[in-house]
Every structure is written in C-alpha cells, then in structure tokens.
Amino acid sequence: MNWLEMIVKLIGAIAVIDLMAVLLAGTHSFSNLANGKNRTVRHVLLGVTGGLFGIYATMAGYAMPSGAQISIRDVGALIGGALGGPIGGLIAGFMAAFFRLFYPFVTAGLNGTHVESFSSAILTGTTIPCAISTLIIGVASGFLHEKFKKAKHRGAWGCLMGFVAEVFHLTLAFAYLCIPIESIGRVGGAAYAWGALKELIIPFLLSNAFAFGILIYVFDKMRDYSKTETHAKQVEGELNVATSIQNSMLPQIFPDFPGRKEFEIFASMAPAKEVGGDFYDFFFVDEDHFVFLIADVSGKGVPAALFMVIAKTLIKNNLQSGLPIGEALNRTNQQLLEGDEQRMFVTAWVGLLKLSTGELSYVNCGHNPPLLSRKGLPFAFVKDRSGFVLAGSKKTQYKVFETKLNPGDRLFLYTDGITEAMNKDNAQYGEERLLNFATSYPEGNKPAEVIADLSKDVKAFVGEAVQSDVMTMLSLHFNGSYEMTKLPVKDGTFDSLSAFLEESCAKRGVPMKEANAAAVILDEIYSNIAKYSKANEVTFGVFAEDGLLSLRFVYGGELFDITKAKEPDVHAPLEERGVGGLGLYMVKKMSDSLTYEVKRGLNVVTVDKRYPKGEKHE
Amino acid sequence: MTTQIVAEGDAIRLVVEGSVNSQTAETFEKALLPLVKEGKKVVVDFAGVDYLSSAGLRVLLEASNTVAKPEDLKLIHVSKDVKDVFDMTGFSDLLNIED
Numbered sequence: 001m002n003w004l005e006m007i008v009k010l011i012g013a014i015a016v017i018d019l020m021a022v023l024l025a026g027t028h029s030f031s032n033l034a035n036g037k038n039r040t041v042r043h044v045l046l047g048v049t050g051g052l053f054g055i056y057a058t059m060a061g062y063a064m065p066s067g068a069q070i071s072i073r074d075v076g077a078l079i080g081g082a083l084g085g086p087i088g089g090l091i092a093g094f095m096a097a098f099f100r101l102f103y104p105f106v107t108a109g110l111n112g113t114h115v116e117s118f119s120s121a122i123l124t125g126t127t128i129p130c131a132i133s134t135l136i137i138g139v140a141s142g143f144l145h146e147k148f149k150k151a152k153h154r155g156a157w158g159c160l161m162g163f164v165a166e167v168f169h170l171t172l173a174f175a176y177l178c179i180p181i182e183s184i185g186r187v188g189g190a191a192y193a194w195g196a197l198k199e200l201i202i203p204f205l206l207s208n209a210f211a212f213g214i215l216i217y218v219f220d221k222m223r224d225y226s227k228t229e230t231h232a233k234q235v236e237g238e239l240n241v242a243t244s245i246q247n248s249m250l251p252q253i254f255p256d257f258p259g260r261k262e263f264e265i266f267a268s269m270a271p272a273k274e275v276g277g278d279f280y281d282f283f284f285v286d287e288d289h290f291v292f293l294i295a296d297v298s299g300k301g302v303p304a305a306l307f308m309v310i311a312k313t314l315i316k317n318n319l320q321s322g323l324p325i326g327e328a329l330n331r332t333n334q335q336l337l338e339g340d341e342q343r344m345f346v347t348a349w350v351g352l353l354k355l356s357t358g359e360l361s362y363v364n365c366g367h368n369p370p371l372l373s374r375k376g377l378p379f380a381f382v383k384d385r386s387g388f389v390l391a392g393s394k395k396t397q398y399k400v401f402e403t404k405l406n407p408g409d410r411l412f413l414y415t416d417g418i419t420e421a422m423n424k425d426n427a428q429y430g431e432e433r434l435l436n437f438a439t440s441y442p443e444g445n446k447p448a449e450v451i452a453d454l455s456k457d458v459k460a461f462v463g464e465a466v467q468s469d470v471m472t473m474l475s476l477h478f479n480g481s482y483e484m485t486k487l488p489v490k491d492g493t494f495d496s497l498s499a500f501l502e503e504s505c506a507k508r509g510v511p512m513k514e515a516n517a518a519a520v521i522l523d524e525i526y527s528n529i530a531k532y533s534k535a536n537e538v539t540f541g542v543f544a545e546d547g548l549l550s551l552r553f554v555y556g557g558e559l560f561d562i563t564k565a566k567e568p569d570v571h572a573p574l575e576e577r578g579v580g581g582l583g584l585y586m587v588k589k590m591s592d593s594l595t596y597e598v599k600r601g602l603n604v605v606t607v608d609k610r611y612p613k614g615e616k617h618e
Numbered sequence: 619m620t621t622q623i624v625a626e627g628d629a630i631r632l633v634v635e636g637s638v639n640s641q642t643a644e645t646f647e648k649a650l651l652p653l654v655k656e657g658k659k660v661v662v663d664f665a666g667v668d669y670l671s672s673a674g675l676r677v678l679l680e681a682s683n684t685v686a687k688p689e690d691l692k693l694i695h696v697s698k699d700v701k702d703v704f705d706m707t708g709f710s711d712l713l714n715i716e717d
Contacts, residue, residue: 494641516669516699523639523671582707583672589706 006062013060013072017053021215043084047091050080054096058103070200072211074165077134080329081141082148093138097131120184129176133169157490159213166208178353193405241274242305261543261550262355266447267474276470277304278415279312288356291319294413294474295348311346325352325361326400336391346390349413356481358405363398365390371438379438407480407545417469423457429458447475480542489535494526497540508544514611517590520609524583525553526611533557547613554606561596621649629659634664638674647677654681664696
C-alpha cells in the first residue's frame with residue numbers, strides 16, 4: 001500500500017472538510033440559521049451538512065488493497081450528531097451510511113468496471129460494518145449533543161469522540177471480517193481480519209480524531225468571532241447614536257440670534273473615533289446677558305458623554321435661574337459631586353457678557369486658557385484661573401474675573417483636543433503653534449472662518465495620524481453695544497428719541513445721509529408704535545459699528561408684525577392715493593433689512609442700514 | 619422745524635427749515651394749506667430741510683390735491699436725500715420739483 005498517498009488523501013479530506021466548516025460558520029446566513037432560534041431547522045441543517053461532509057469524506061477516502069476503506073466519513077456523522085442532536089445525527093449518519101453502502105457501485109461506475117452482483121459488491125470488504133458504524137456513530141453522538149453543547153474545551157472532547165467512534169468502527173469491522181463468507185470466498189477468522197486491518201488502525205484513529213477535534217475547535221472560534229463581531233457592531237452603532245445625540249444637544253444653527261449686532265459667534269465640535277465629553281454652549285440669560293462656554297469632561301466613551309449631558313444641563317439651569325456666574329458654578333460643582341461615583345470631572349471656561357456695555361464676567365474652572373485679542377492688538381492667552389475643575393473638590397469657591405470687551409475684540413475658546421492634537425511623530429500642536437496661528441490670522445475674518453481655518457491648520461499638522469481627541473472650539477467677536485434708552489410712549493418722546501439718535505450717530509461717526517435716513521426710519525416706526533400698538537413704553541437702541549447702523553425698538557402692547565403691513569401703490573395717480581402704509585414702505589426702501597420678532601412677549605423691530613466707513617459726520 | 623412766508627411778486631415763497639416729520643407736519647400743514655386754498659402760487663423752498671418723513675409727504679399730497687393748477691405748487695432747492703424719498707415713493711412724478 002502507498003502510505004504517502006493515503007496520508008495526502010486523508011489530510012486533503014480533513015483540510016477540505018474543516019475549511020468548509022469554517023466557511024459555513026463564517027457565512028452570516030448559515031451561522032444565523034445554525035445559531036438560530038428554530039431548533040429543528042438548526043438540527044436538520046447541521047444533519048444535512050454533516051451528511052454531505054460524510055459523503056465527500058467517503059469519496060476522498062483511500063481504498064486499502066484488502067478492500068477496506070479508510071476515510072474520515074464518521075466526522076460527518078459526528079458533526080450531525082454532536083452539533084445537531086439525535087435528529088442531526090440520524091440524518092447525517094443515514095446519508096453517509098447509505099452512500100457508503102452503495103459506494104462500491106459508485107466507484108465501479110466511475111471506473112467503468114462491471115459490478116458482478118449486488119450481494120458480492122455489498123459483502124466485499126467492510127462496506128456493511130462501515131455503513132452500520134457510521135449510522136450508529138451519528139445517532140449515538142446525537143444523544144451526547146446536550147452534554148457536548150455545554151462542554152468546555154470542545155476541541156479536545158471532539159478529538160476524544162472521534163477516537164472512541166473509530167475504536168467502535170474498527171471493532172465492528174474486525175468482528176465482521178472474522179465471519180467467513182463463502183459466496184465471496186472469504187475465509188474469515190481473527191488472523192484474516194487482523195491482517196486486513198492492522199495497517200490502517202493508527203491512521204484511521206488519528207485522522208478521524210484530529211479531523212473532528214480541529215473542526216469543532218475552528219467552528220467554535222468562528223462562532224465566537226462572529227458573536228464578537230456582531231457585538232462590536234452593536235457597540236459601534238450605539239456609540240454613533242451617542243455621538244449624534246451629543247451633537248444634537250449643542251446649539252447648531254448659526255447665526256443663532258438674528259437681529260443681534262453686538263456679537264458674532266461660531267462653535268464646532270469635530271468628534272474623534274470615539275464619543276467624548278467635550279461640549280460648548282451659548283444662550284441668553286435675559287435680553288442683555290449672553291452666556292458662552294466650552295468644557296471638557298475627563299475620560300471618553302459613554303460615561304463621559306453622559307456626564308457631559310449632566311454638566312451642560314446643570315450649568316445652563318443654574319445660570320438661567322439668575323444666579324450670579326460664580327454662584328452658578330459653585331452650585332454646579334456641588335451638584336456634580338453629589339452623583340459623581342465615577343470620579344469624573346469637568347474643565348470649563350464660562351463667560352457672561354453684558355451686551356449693552358461689553359462687560360464680561362468669566363470663570364475658568366481648570367480649563368485651557370482662551371485667546372483674547374483687543375482690537376488692533378495681537379492675541380494673548382487669558383491665563384486667569386478661578387479654581388479647581390468642576391466636580392473636583394467640595395471646597396472649591398470660584399473666583400469671578402471681570403473685563404470689558406470693546407468693539408472689535410475677539411475671543412477664542414478651545415479644548416485640549418486642539419493643543420494636544422498629535423502628528424505621527426508624536427509632537428503636539430501646542431499652545432505656541434495656536435498662538436502663532438491666531439496672531440497671523442486676518443482680523444476681519446468671521447468666527448466661522450476662524451474655526452474652519454484653524455481646523456484645517458490642525459488637520460494639516462496632524463497629517464496622517466489618527467485624530468485622537470475631540471476638537472472643540474468657539475469663537476466670539478464683539479462688535480459693540482446698542483446704546484439704549486427707555487421712555488414712555490407720550491407726547492415729546494419722539495423729540496427725545498430723535499435727539500438721542502442724532503447724538504448717537506454723531507458720536508459714532510455715522511455720515512449725515514444715513515443719519516437723516518435713520519431719522520426718517522425712527523419717525524415712521526415710532527409713529528406706528530404710538531398710533532397702533534397701545535404700548536406704554538418703548539425701548540430704543542442705536543447700534544453703529546464698523547459700517548453698520550442698526551435701530552431697535554422693543555415695545556409691548558398688541559403684537560403685530562409691522563413687516564406684514566400692506567404696501568401702498570406708489571404708482572397710482574396722486575389724487576387716488578392715501579398715505580396708509582407709506583411710512584413702513586419707506587422704512588423698507590431706506591434700510592437694508594427690517595425684521596420683526598416677538599421676544600418675551602414684546603414686539604422687537606430691528607432696522608439695519610449699512611453706511612460707508614471713514615466718512616465724517618458733518 | 620420752522621416756516622417763513624416771503625412774498626415774491628404774485629407768488630409766495632414758503633421757506634421751510636429743519637425736519638418735516640410726524641411732530642412737525644402739523645405746523646407745515648398749517649403754513650402750506652391756507653396758501654394753496656387761497657389760490658396763491660406757492661413755491662416751497664426746501665433748502666433748509668434735512669429730512670422728510672411720510673407725515674410730510676401726506677401734507678404735500680393734500681396740498682397737491684387742493685391746488686387748482688398743478689403749476690401753482692412748486693418745490694425748490696430739494697436736497698438729494700429728500701429727492702430720494704420723493705423718487706422712492708413715486709412723489710417725484712406727481713410733484714412739481716425744481717432743483
């Protein structure tokens with residue numbers, strides 16, 4: 001006999017069957033069925049698979065000169081039984097056994113030889129004991145299924161099962177060969193049987209034991225892998241949801257405050273691979289007080305994201321409840337500490353800007369120093385520290401710093417995702433690079449451009465390295481304040497407002513032409529308010545900075561959108577004309593924009609008009 | 619706003635100075651309408667007017683509707699800003715304006 005041929009054939013069969021098992025286990029539709037809820041479907045499927053493996057193994061077997069077949073067919077039966085229970089074992093065992101029984105005809109057919117008679121073909125060699133043992137192995141292993149399912153080290157157990165099964169198989173074959181059968185000229189007896197089987201005992205035992213052991217081992221690995229993969233996908237999906245929820249919690253619409261000329265703001269958060277705890281926020285406490293902040297929760301992942309949500313909510317609630325900024329953060333600190341079992345903390349920089357004056361109060365809770373540029377001067381870090389991080393210590397009492405923003409002043413807030421952005425040489429972007437970028441940056445650019453351009457610069461620096469941390473930034477430009485006056489709606493008020501407007505325009509260098517247009521606008525809108533609104537008081541504001549003149553009227557009474565007033569027909573013959581709506585028509589024509597809003601139950605009308613800068617007010 | 623009446627032959631010149639707005643329109647109306655109603659030729663001198671709002675336009679509209687012959691009411695020395703208001707409201711087509 002040819003040992004080499006036998007080994008090559010057997011190893012080939014083992015390889016093919018194990019490979020098929022890996023492919024099937026790795027195929028989603030198969031593994032969904034094989035691990036699925038419907039037990040019968042699962043068992044039948046595994047039984048048929050085992051049966052097909054058994055058929056293949058029989059064909060890939062090696063025929064001994066004695067007519068005995070050496071193959072790993074029983075592995076097919078074991079697959080059906082051990083994995084698919086009694087049903088699977090029966091199906092696999094029957095399929096493989098049935099095929100084995102008629103295999104002599106198959107080979108004869110394939111070789112073109114003639115099968116003399118049915119009985120001699122069946123009786124020759126070990127066809128009968130081989131078929132029977134395969135069927136019994138299938139069914140018997142099926143009854144071990146429940147135990148096997150819960151076993152640890154199933155690969156080793158599989159090996160043992162394969163070994164035991166083949167001992168049984170060989171014993172049966174040995175017993176069968178001992179029987180003398182005259183019709184095919186077999187003498188029988190132990191000596192004959194031993195002679196026929198002795199050479200194949202060891203390869204038979206080893207090949208089947210290993211084939212099944214390896215198959216089970218690989219099968220389990222694949223199943224674990226596909227479970228982990230599914231789990232990983234779920235986690236990733238949940239993180240994506242967390243990131244988008246987190247993003248949707250941050251103010252997204254810019255410009256957020258139409259009619260607000262005092263400042264421009266833009267902020268962005270570029271999430272890294274995983275969800276983080278960065279956030280920014282901005283909101284009005286009342287008409288005149290605007291809060292903007294940036295913060296960074298320690299750590300990453302869902303815990304940080306949840307802590308971020310809590311911190312953001314607490315800061316906003318405490319500030320909007322009217323607490324002074326220092327108190328609001330002291331309280332936030334205490335509240336965060338109450339529930340902080342994870343020992344997380346938050347660094348934050350919170351600014352409260354009084355728009356009518358430019359006064360800025362701020363608290364820095366252990367956050368990176370923002371950059372501030374006074375109009376015409378380079379940026380510098382604002383290094384004041386108010387106290388420890390939020391949720392750091394119960395003893396912290398935050399110190400509030402005060403400054404005044406003037407028209408043209410710019411503030412830039414960021415998190416350490418910017419300064420600690422790393423390139424592939426592990427160098428950090430750093431404060432110095434940030435300062436250099438800011439210093440050489442054009443003064444006239446809008447906050448959104450600042451953020452877009454800095455993002456580009458950081459990304460160019462990082463290059464191909466993975467963005468490790470969330471990059472969050474906020475840019476605020478202060479344009480100046482409305483000069484405000486509040487007067488009752490009565491005779492004489494118009495003259496006061498008119499004088500107020502004239503003085504304001506003169507002081508801020510608005511050219512005569514636009515100042516006169518503003519006077520017409522004031523007259524038209526105030527007349528309208530006095531005539532129709534039934535308001536008792538009017539607050540009038542004048543803003544004039546950087547080529548933009550803006551008038552604002554805030555008043556009570558009836559809520560009516562004056563921009564919806566009917567327009568007059570200015571081309572009708574004079575005799576047919578009334579003057580209704582003419583005043584508001586003139587306002588629209590003379591201004592660049594006329595907007596109406598209702599805020600806190602009051603009418604708010606804002607009229608903007610651009611003027612050329614640098615001309616003298618004569 | 620102040621108004622001053624200056625006789626010029628058979629015509630009357632009404633010199634207006636200041637702002638013609640909702641507060642001053644009544645004064646302007648009281649000075650202009652009687653002259654128009656008397657059938658006088660009226661020349662309104664706008665040289666001293668810095669701005670004019672819709673209240674002023676209303677007075678001019680009424681005067682224009684009252685006057686017997688269109689050429690009897692004339693506006694002179696209208697500044698560019700005020701002319702702009704007349705243009706945008708369509709009043710420049712209807713009023714007799716001399717630069």
